[in-house]
Amino acid sequence: xxxxxxxxxxxxxxxxxxxxxxxxxxxxxxxxxxxxxxxxxxxxxxxxxxxxxxxxxxxxxxxxxxxxxxxxxxxxxxxxxxxxxxxxxxxxxxxxxxxxxxxxxxxxxxxxxxxxxxxxxxxxxxxxxxxxxxxxxxxxxxxxxxxxxxxxxxxxxxxxxxxxxxxxxxxxxxxxxxxxxxxxxxxxxxxxxxxxxxxxxxxxxxxxxxxxxxxxxxxxxxxxxxxxxxxxxxxxxxxxxxxxxxxxxxxxxxxxxxxxxxxxxxxxxxxxxxxxxxxxxxxxxxxxxxxxxxxxxxxxxxxxxxxxx
Amino acid sequence: xxxxxxxxxxxxxxxxxxxxxxxxxxxxxxxxxxxxxxxxxxxxxxxxxxxxxxxxxxxxxxxxxxxxxxxxxxxxxxxxxxxxxxxxxxxxxxxxxxxxxxxxxxxxxxxxxxxxxxxxxxxxxxxxxxxxxxxxxxxxxxxxxxxxxxxxxxxxxxxxxxxxxxxxxxxxxxxxxxxxx
Numbered sequence: 001x002x003x004x005x006x007x008x009x010x011x012x013x014x015x016x017x018x019x020x021x022x023x024x025x026x027x028x029x030x031x032x033x034x035x036x037x038x039x040x041x042x043x044x045x046x047x048x049x050x051x052x053x054x055x056x057x058x059x060x061x062x063x064x065x066x067x068x069x070x071x072x073x074x075x076x077x078x079x080x081x082x083x084x085x086x087x088x089x090x091x092x093x094x095x096x097x098x099x100x101x102x103x104x105x106x107x108x109x110x111x112x113x114x115x116x117x118x119x120x121x122x123x124x125x126x127x128x129x130x131x132x133x134x135x136x137x138x139x140x141x142x143x144x145x146x147x148x149x150x151x152x153x154x155x156x157x158x159x160x161x162x163x164x165x166x167x168x169x170x171x172x173x174x175x176x177x178x179x180x181x182x183x184x185x186x187x188x189x190x191x192x193x194x195x196x197x198x199x200x201x202x203x204x205x206x207x208x209x210x211x212x213x214x215x216x217x218x219x220x221x222x223x224x225x226x227x228x229x230x231x232x233x234x235x236x237x238x239x240x241x242x243x244x245x246x247x248x249x250x251x252x253x254x255x256x257x258x259x260x261x262x263x264x265x266x267x268x269x270x271x272x273x274x275x276x277x278x279x280x281x282x283x284x285x286x287x288x289x290x291x292x293x294x295x296x297x298x299x300x301x302x303x304x305x306x307x308x309x
Numbered sequence: 310x311x312x313x314x315x316x317x318x319x320x321x322x323x324x325x326x327x328x329x330x331x332x333x334x335x336x337x338x339x340x341x342x343x344x345x346x347x348x349x350x351x352x353x354x355x356x357x358x359x360x361x362x363x364x365x366x367x368x369x370x371x372x373x374x375x376x377x378x379x380x381x382x383x384x385x386x387x388x389x390x391x392x393x394x395x396x397x398x399x400x401x402x403x404x405x406x407x408x409x410x411x412x413x414x415x416x417x418x419x420x421x422x423x424x425x426x427x428x429x430x431x432x433x434x435x436x437x438x439x440x441x442x443x444x445x446x447x448x449x450x451x452x453x454x455x456x457x458x459x460x461x462x463x464x465x466x467x468x469x470x471x472x473x474x475x476x477x478x479x480x481x482x483x484x485x486x487x488x489x490x
Binding site: 022025026028029032033036037038040042043044046071301304305307 | 378380381384385386391392393395425428429430431
């Protein structure tokens, strides 16, 4: 088994456990590469990749760009704010114009759920989903699971709680799929208004009390409250959310065992997580960022291998 | 498939022994020399040489393993992507004399990738190549070994396999010839 079963990475839902393990095994090697004096390999010298960001991003975009450059691919960047999208061009037209400049792979972030899949069915290039609205963010889930595997040895049998805005979070959905495929138990925790009504059908536990969730878990993944996606008020105030669902050092130290804390970023310090927790040794936050580059290199490398010459 | 044993376990041992002494001839006490085995199969040659050299010299010889997957020139020209092995070079190669070690020298393309991969770790003083088997007259690139266990003449349709006690159960080098060659 040394080939991905998919042609595009639109979501974790389409991947098999073998695919995920193959990505991790390849990422192990890339992690070693990015710690060398010369952090670059020539594998993708003849590949051009377009990063299309129709939604703001710093970390993901930088991480993808670094991953591409460290594989020696040629990179073109595009952000919606400064493009013809504002002039009324459709997604397919925009992408086809870019593709006619001989681009082999497209990394896309888009505010609409399903945008990556839509694109993958209509263009010849490989598509990597870098987040499509509230649907999936597959590379984030892969790097989260990779970081858990690195810190705890494996993902199988571990208990992971995802805390916060589950309703608007693509990170939550991708993480649920990814962790379950790797044999972990998943729980979601947050205010009732931010937990989707039928989430238990995905096979996850639901808990409304943060302390109970933390006492159960090995790893807590604290999500950001996505105010930009909330069209109505889901809770009375940020202060109240912090009191109920914010993770601070006091709660962390009072738990019966030492748990790992994760956050997909960007952090709202003092809202979902306090500074001393984010900077503590139990925090995997900076490991997640470092592993992000290695995991994205692995995804791009394995998909590029499927591009016909 | 016809099978012919080129080196049996006794010969493999003798050859490795000779190679060890040849290395000592050129590198004295190995104070500025490091040995690097190429993944996946060169590392077994390296492991044996390291054992012998350390027994003779009575001191540790600095060794590492290098994976060349990402430097190969046949990415996307194969059916399936190549899956990398582990690289562990936890020393500085800048200014060192490096001996690259592999089991079979055939087209020279692996060694070309190996040189590329090696240079990502710095600028060595000198790089040499040791190979247990040299399939001569089969090179695609102008690459030759400095230390050779045994030189053999082969057809392109033939396959040379170096086998080890730890993996295949016996130390030997086998030449496989297809029936209709």
